[in-house]
Structure formats: structure tokens, C-alpha cells
Amino acid sequence: MTHINAHVETNRLERGKRALAEIDGEAGRKVIAALADIAPDFADYILEFPFGDIYCRPGLDLRSREIATIAALAAMGNAQPQLKVHIEAGLNVGLSRQEITEILIQMAVYAGFPAALNGLFAAKEVFAARNAAI
Amino acid sequence: MTHINAHVETNRLERGKRALAEIDGEAGRKVIAALADIAPDFADYILEFPFGDIYCRPGLDLRSREIATIAALAAMGNAQPQLKVHIEAGLNVGLSRQEITEILIQMAVYAGFPAALNGLFAAKEVFAARNAAI
Amino acid sequence: MTHINAHVETNRLERGKRALAEIDGEAGRKVIAALADIAPDFADYILEFPFGDIYCRPGLDLRSREIATIAALAAMGNAQPQLKVHIEAGLNVGLSRQEITEILIQMAVYAGFPAALNGLFAAKEVFAARNAAI
Amino acid sequence: MTHINAHVETNRLERGKRALAEIDGEAGRKVIAALADIAPDFADYILEFPFGDIYCRPGLDLRSREIATIAALAAMGNAQPQLKVHIEAGLNVGLSRQEITEILIQMAVYAGFPAALNGLFAAKEVFAARNAAI
Amino acid sequence: MTHINAHVETNRLERGKRALAEIDGEAGRKVIAALADIAPDFADYILEFPFGDIYCRPGLDLRSREIATIAALAAMGNAQPQLKVHIEAGLNVGLSRQEITEILIQMAVYAGFPAALNGLFAAKEVFAARNAAI
């Protein structure tokens, strides 16, 4: 039974690993790696639940999912490292720089101008790093 | 000069009124009406800035804009009346009930299960009111 | 020693009671009363620390202190009952209805339009209750 | 394969159902039931991840886990229905009314007096409902 | 029509530029400049709406407006750069260092001791930079 369990759980985990690689790319792999010596189980939960379960659900395309994530993280305003990862992810799944900028500008309406500003400055950093990497 | 000012501001205001009617519909009109005896100027700002300026910007379609707004309001979790207005708005601009439900489920990852739950219960109310209105 | 302690603590407590009565008035007394059967010690802490210590400090007048409190509670957006108490308090210490309305409108800039809207609707309720009481 | 998958997932789901019943009791079952017609998959995620995965982890006892949850929900201050469910849950896993009251009082230090007050009033409602049910 | 539009919008924009210069000073100009290569339109919105519209409204003096802004930003606790800009702004419009310190201390009551602490440390940095600039 343990074997079957392990096998199936591996499937959920494996599906999450593939989704993380596709969506978050290198930035996501760094987060997982950084958890290795403090909470490796939590790295597995990240792979299994957000990526293996949620991002793999039908009913909403990945582009739309990243719009939702970027908006939420910018509005909450207390998760700047994760916002940067998902600005990267947005670019990875097909959002343009302009579209991401529009999402962040719009957050001024719902979460205030400081939230929008801090989101835009996060995007500026991500875009600059991408330019430098070319 | 006042006339020109008034004329141009009317344009911005008028553009916002049309956008509000298209996006938020009846729910938006009620919010504007409720401000009449406390802060009518703020009603104008709502029409001018979020609707006249932001929602009219090119670069991101209305469907994507409502995904961002629903996600942000559900994640912040302290603006339940506005979340309901924008679940309505999402339906008005072409999001399906399933897509809205997916956005709200996804918020469990970024803002916690209670935020997702309270968002889903808001959607349940809006969907039920729509069913009853048919 | 207990007697001296009690005597001095009573002074701090008494100072807080007078400040609460002056600032929050009837609304404040109701909050204190509502704590009697769940956490009477917490009622004392409210009287001693915010009212006995903070609001009695020199260096900032009560009118300015209520501007700060109304702004903070409206911006956080998760303490509607306390926001109403402090809109009352603002009126008690000399803020006009217009000034309170301006503070709440301004919160749209820093905490988003929903926070401002929910603050304005709280003010509308408080102002209407005052009108009814005349 | 589907069968094995279903079987194993059922195990995770079943473990979560048992944990939910033990921890949240009737209040938890109502939440799950309320999701049936809007997002039944999300009901499964609640059972699987928070209850099947997290609350079943060794390394921290249930009493300590409920202290953490009550504190977090009171401090965030935007999830009052879930706070009430977990005040119930705290009582179910062995916290006394006094201990819960102490946790909520302490939140005044970290999240402000309004957060503590609103938490205490939630506890007052839960305690009163328990008294009435006896 | 475009010309008139541009002319009138310039007026709103110009009014905002003057208000920003008076209130936020050099710190505000840096924010506007930093937006040039990521979202220049958003720089215009900042000038037009918060500064051209809101801060220019009669009904509440600038000193009171900065009390509200400092309190709100310290209470939300997720906009440290903007809090520093507005501590500067507070000094620019006539608040004393002591008054600003009192506002921040008071936030311990409504948003918790960490919010007050982080606000006070922001003020400490701003005050030190002013001392160094003399």
C-alpha cells in the first residue's frame, strides 16, 4: 500500500514539478531549493497543492490565473518576493510587459497608490533583469 | 474657461458613467446613488478615475481587468460589498461562473483558505440573486 | 502595598475613564460594558493604555489624534465598529462632518476606493443616527 | 489507475474528514455542506490540505495548532466566520475559555485593540451559544 | 478638441505638480522620475488624482491631511517607502517631529506595537537624513 501511495503521491508531486517549471521557471526552482534545509515538506506542499492541484485545474487558463495572482499579491502588498516571482511567471505564460503594467496600475483603485507603486517598482526590477539576461 | 473645464471634465465624467454602466451595471449605479447625500464629489471621483481613466485604458481587456479586481478584493478580504459588485461586473463583461469560481479558489494559495471561502460565499449570493432575477 | 498599587492604578484607570467619556462618549461606554462578562481586565486595559496613557499625552491635540485614528481604521478596513465609534469621537472633539468626510475620501489614495467607500458609508450611518437623536 | 488514484485520494480525503470532525465538529461540517452547490472541489481541498495534510502532521500538538490559528485569524481581522469556527475548534481540542480569552487579549499588542475587541466579541458569541446548547 | 483637452488636462496636471512640489518636495519628484521608464501614465495619475484633485480640496487643511496619511500608512504597515515620503511631507507642511512621533506612537493602539515601531524607525531615518542635510 505504501508503494501505491508513494507512486500516486509522486504523480501529484511530479505534476506539480512540471507545472512549477513551466509557470515559475528558474525563480520557482530557487524557492524550492531554498526550503531544503528548513522545511523540505513545505516545498512538497507548494509543488502538490498550488502547482499540482490548483494551476492544473481546467476552467481557467494559465494567463488568467497569473493575472489573478499578480493582482492579489500587489494588492496585499506584503509579499514582494512572491510578486516578483509571479511577474516572471506572467511573462512565462504569455502576458506582455504592458499587460502586467496595466494590472499593477489598476491596483491603485482597489488597494491604493502605494500598492500600485510598489508593484510597478517590482516589475521594473524584473523587466530590467530580463533585459540584462539577454 | 469654466465652461471649457466643465465641458472637458464632463467628458471624463461621461466616459466614466458609460464605463460604470457597462461594467458594474445596476450594482454600480446603486453605489453612486448611495453617495449622493454624504459625498457626491466622491461619486464623481469614482466615475472619473477608476471608470473614466483606468477601465478605459487600452492595453488590457475588460475581462482581464475584472479577473484582477475580483482576485484583489477577495485576497484583501475586507471589502465584501465591493467584491460582490465586481463578481457581478465579471459576469457582465463575459467571465463565466466557473471562471469566477476558479479565481476565488485560487486565492486560497495566496491569501489563505478563509479569504477563498468568504469569496466563494459572496459568489454564491450573487449567483443566487441572478437566478432569482430570471 | 496592594492598597497603594490599587490606589495608583485607580488613578491611571480614572484618568482613562474621564478621557474615554470625553472622547468616545456613550459609544465608548457601551464597548466597556460589553466586555464585562467576557474580559473585564481588557476593559481596564482599554481605559488605562489607549485612554489613560496615549490620549492624555501632550504633544498632539485630541482633534489631530482623532484624525489619525479615523484615517488608520478606515485604511485598515477590518474594524468597522471601531471606525464608527471614532467617527463619533471625532465629532465629540471638534471635527466637523465635512472634515471627517474629507479624511475618508482621502483614504481612497492610500488604501483604495473600497476602503474609502466603506468609511463613508460608516460615516453616513453615524451622521444619520445623530440627526435622529436630535 | 483511476481506481487506485481514487482509492488513495480517498485516503487523504478520509483522513481529512476525520480530522475535520474531531477538530471543527459541527461548525466544520456546515462549512463543507455550504460549498456543495458552489465549489464542491474546494470542499475537498479543505479536507485534504489543511485537515488531511497539515493538522495531521506530527511535530506540533492540536492544542498548539489551534492557538496559532485563533491568533492568526484574530490578528488578520478579516475572517470573522472562520475565527468563530476555530474558537469552537479550540474548545474541542482542549483549550479552556480562559486560555482562548488570553490569546485574544494578547492580540491587542500585535494587531491593535480593535482586532482584540472583535476577537473577544466573537468568543463571547461562541461561548454564549455553547451555554445555550447545554 | 484635443488641444483644449490637453490644455485643461495640463491644468489639472500642473495643479498636481505644484501640490506635489509643495507637499512631498524632493522625495515626491524622485518617485515621479522613477516611473518614467516603466509607467509614465501612472506618474500623471499620481499628479492628477491625489495631488491635483484630493490634496487641493478645501475642507481639510494640509497639516490635517498629512496626519491622516502618516497614520494610514503606518497602520497598514506595508508601504514603508511611501510612509517615509509622507513623514517628509508632514514636516514640509508644518508638523513638528514631536507631532509625527505622537501619531506613530498612537498607532500601537489601532494597528499594534510592531506597526508603531516600524513607523518610528522610519521617522528616525527621515529625521537623521534631515539632520545630515543641514
Add this chain to the structure above:
Amino acid sequence: MTHINAHVETNRLERGKRALAEIDGEAGRKVIAALADIAPDFADYILEFPFGDIYCRPGLDLRSREIATIAALAAMGNAQPQLKVHIEAGLNVGLSRQEITEILIQMAVYAGFPAALNGLFAAKEVFAARNAAI
């Protein structure tokens, strides 16, 4: 009268100093010292209210109090320096590294995965600094 007042307040202050030293240790003393040139009165309030009043209350043990504080600060996600101080404090009053890690993992459920991640990275820093200090 001043003397008696001073004497009793000193007692409250002294009790708080002892509690701060026991609970927060060196990290707490640094916070108090950093306030000396900006708001020494606020340093006294920290000693008197959270430490002299709240942490000294019977009815909840220090270990449980630190569970509540770590959970609350991680969930709010906007007080990273204070979270680190209280991860230290948790170790000081008897929580194991594993228990602290479990509290932080659990916050994913109530405040989202980013809040849990940022909490875990704070713990990683604190644990590493402790290892280096040995």
C-alpha cells in the same frame, strides 16, 4: 504623590524589563535601545504594557503565548523584524525549531503560501544566526 506614582510605575516597568529580558533576550534589548533617541516613552510603553501587563498574566503559559505571537506576526506578514525577534523568543521560552517550523507551515492555510514562505525564511535566518553564535 509623585514619588508613590514613580515607585509603582517603576514596579510595572521593572516587571516588564524582567519579562522582556527573559522572553526576547538580547533581541528585545536592542529594540528598546534603538528607541532611545526617537521615542523613549514608547520604549517604556513596550516594557509596561506587552511585557509588564500582558506576558505576566496568568491563564496562559509563555510557550503558548509565543505560539500565538509567531502565528499572528507571520499571518499579518508586515512585521518581519518583530517576527524574527519572536522566533528568538519562542526558542527562549522552550519551543523547538521543529515546533516553530510547524507553526509557520500552518500559516499557509490561513494567510496564504507567501506568508508561510516569508515566515520560514525568517526562521531560517534566526536559526542560522544561532548556529553561528555557538
